[in-house]
Structure formats: structure tokens, C-alpha cells
Amino acid sequence: MENVEQKFQDSVNAEIKIEPRNWMPEAYRKTLIRQISQHAHSEIVGMLPEGAWITRAPSLKRKAILLAKVQDEAGHGLYLYSAAETLGQSREQMINDLHSGKAKYSSIFNYPTKSWADIGAIGWLVDGAAILNQVMLCRTSYGPYARAMVRICKEESFHQRQGFDILLTLANGTPEQKIMCQDAINRWWWPSLMMFGPKDSESSNSDQSMKWKIKRKSNDELRQNFVDMCVQQVKVLGMNLPDPDLKWNEAKQQHDWGEIDWNEFWQVVKGNGPCNKERLEARRNAWDNGAWVREAAAAHAQKQKDKQKQQAA
Amino acid sequence: MTDQIKYLLCLADNALILGHRNSEWCGHGPVLEQDIALTNISLDLIGQARNFYQYAASLSGADHNEDTLAYHRDSHEFLNTLLVEQPNGDWGVTILRQFLVSNYQYYLYQQLQHNSDVTLAAIAAKAIKEVTYHLRWSSEWVIRLGDGTTESNQRMQQALHLLWPFTYELLQPADYETGYIDVTKIKQLWQDKTNEILAEATLSIPNNSQPFIGGKTGAHSEHLTAILNEMQSLPRAYPNTIW
């Protein structure tokens, strides 16, 4: 037993991808199922806050772009569910776990989209934060997960640019649009910082994930990259990041920032965010209302099969 | 307004309003793959609408563009059929509505791609590729749901009762349409295909239903008002603003 475990770790260390048929520690499999399904759920739940603005997009071009973006996220969910299925978990089981509250999804999607500028802010900040995490995951040790991430990353960078473009248009627009733009940045900034998870000193499963090369950068490292990136980009917008403590640290050649409200972070994780109930309810409703459709499709497929058998006999 | 512009707006409005209705499903579909498929159709339809609006705008004078036409006309100025503005209902209603419209658009664009107006013909030629897929996808789903379970068959039969009265308008041309298409021919082809698919789906066409007509001349249901209130809210609240 120790022998296979050592061989597994040697492969990981040698940057050889772990594939579905390879032996892997049970804890590695479980961690991956939890992480990949959580990631898939985030893509799917993430369709809701942005999807709410498709019918209200202020131009036909923006409408088409947003519709395509939300559709991309559905595709990401699909790739990720497939990747998790290679570990022996069915999509249906994962979806049930989401609906029962057993499985989590990114807390960021429990915040409301109150104005059109939120669609820009989500693209810029939320997709921007997701990209940093996902670029890292393109090199994750589990083959199917890494390959799904490569496809996803290509599309995510479009999303970020499109979001930024929405904000840039608002930032160069009327006084009302400028206010809308700054307000959205104010509301999405801190939740975006929270997307990287607890501080390294508080993060329970980080060490093991690093050793297995599921993760390659710590939460704090990724968060630092994100802050440094956004400080530059917000200047192009001529807007402000809502943090009086945000400043350049000459000694470490990076930015320092203010304390995240960790109480809020844990409250949203526990289900007490502004939209947790609505999001889960929307997902459950979609699933329940679609039950008769899935049943009919299965019944029809079975009928076709039976017919073919009869004809062959 | 010339008949040419009216006709282009009718084509555009049909595509936009149906695309809008379908886009309401995005994120709420019965299964992920079909959520994506319906969103695709929605994207195609909005793309078609944009092409028609852009052409109509180019004929309408300098202060028009695709967005003024989509966002700054009132309900009575929209020329789409009543069918496309009907609420989504359940997945069955949405699928059936898509089939009834795609089936019409398929034969319509087949004619229009040979129109002497080369711009219109080019838009139709591009659209027919997309609509071919829409028709196949929606036909398959009508059959699957009609010939699925007892429940799904009942739901589809109900959907057919609900939507059938709106199909007459598809096949009854407004004044501004007659110069463009041979309606009798489209009607025949549409009926043949509809009969074929509904028969395979084990669904029966309702008889003695009362036709609902008026959308193509601007007499809409209250559903269109609700759609436009939502769709046009930002450009109406902040006029002369670039987004």
C-alpha cells in the first residue's frame, strides 16, 4: 500500500498527470470530487445573477455578448461535471448535493446584480479573480481537470475583457453612468477579494492540496496577484477601489490592502448572504420543473431502442 | 413608412421577440445541454434581428440604427406575430412555439434567399443555415415529448391547444408582405411538415379553434408591453446614452 502511494506521489512530483485509471489515494479522489463539483456548481449558479440582465441589456450588441457569456459558463459547468464524473461521481449525485446544501459553490454569486454596471464589474473582477485561480489549475495534477481548465481559460479572458469594456464605456459616459460604475466597483470589490478563500494561516486543506499539486499557489499569493493587477486596471477606468488602506509597499514591491470582513465571508458561506436562498431555489426549481422533460426524453429513447430490437429480431 | 421597411421590421421583430423569450430560459433549462441549445437559438435569432434592423435603419435615415429600432419603438409599432410574444409556459410550450416558428422561417427564408433585393437575400441565406438546425432540434423535441410519457404527451397536447390559434397569423400575409413571398406555397409546405411531425409525436391538431391575429399590424397582446417595458428599460430611462 505504501508503495503505490509513494509511486503516486512520485508521479505528481515528476509532473506526470494523474489519469482516471491510475491508482490514487482515496483522499485525493475525494478532494478532487469536492473541488471540481464545487467549481462546476459555481459556473452554473453563476449564470443566475448575470442571466438576470440578459433581457435588460441596453443594446443588442451587449445583449448578444452577455447571452454568449452566460452560455459559456454553462459550457464550463458541463466540462467540469464531466471531469468530476471521471472520478466516479455521477452528475445527478453532484446536482443533488448542490440542491441539498451539502455541496458548496462560490459565495460571490450570492450577491445581487442591482444595475447594468454590475455586469461589467462581474466580468472585470469576478471573472478576473476566477482566471487567476484557473490559470493555476491548468497545471493541476489531475489530467481531466487540467484539460477542462485549459479550454475554460481561453473563454474566461474574453469575459474579463468584455466586462472591463462595459465599465470603460460607463466610466467615459454621463454623470449617472459614472456613479453607476463606481457603485458597482464598490459593491463587488470586497466579495471578489473573498473569492480566494480564507487566509493561508486559516485555510484547513491547503497544505495537502499543494503537496498533491492540485493547487500551486496559496490563497494569499493569488489574492496578492489580483490586487496588484486591479490597482493598475482601475486607473484606466479613472475609478477607485473602495479601500483607504490600499497602498504600495516599497519593501515588498507589492500592494498592501485593508482587512477583509471575515465575519461577512463566513456568514455568506454558511448560507446567510443576500441571495443564497434565491440562488438555490432557482436551481432547484429549474431541476424540478424539468423532471418531466428528462423523464420523457428517457422514455422516448427507450421506445426507440425497443423498436430497433424488434426490427432486428 | 415604406412597405420594404415595414417588412424588414416584421422579420426583425419576430426574430428579436422570440429570441427574447428564449433567452428568459438561460440558466433555468431542464438540463444543461438543452439550456445551451436554446440559448444558441436565442443568439441566432437576435443575430438575425440585428441584420434586419441594420438594413431597415440604413433605409430609414441618419438618426436610426439597430438600437433605436429595437429600443425606441412602442408596442403598437412592433410588427411581430402574436405567437412569438406568448409567454414561455413550460418547456413543452417553448419547444412547440419554436417548432411552429422555425418551420415557418425555414420555408420563408428559403424563398427570401432568392429575392431580387440582394441585401435581404443575403441575410436570408445566412439565416437559413441557422434555422435548419432550429427546425431539426425543435422537431426532435416535439416528437420526444409528444411520444414520451403520458404526462409529457398531455402537456404537449395542451401546448398545442394553447398555441394553435396563433398559427393562422403566420400564414396570413399582411399587405406589406405579399410582394415578397408566395404565401400559398409556404402554407402548403408548412402544413405538410407540421402534420408529419405532429403525427410522429402522436399529437392531434385541434379543430375549430378561433384564430388570433393582429400582431403584424401592431395590435398586440399585453405580453408585448411587458416584454418591451423590461427590454427597453435602460435606454428609455437614460436617453442619448452610449452603453
Ligand SMILES: [Fe+2]
Ligand atoms: Fe466560467
Ligand SMILES: [Fe+2]
Ligand atoms: Fe466567465
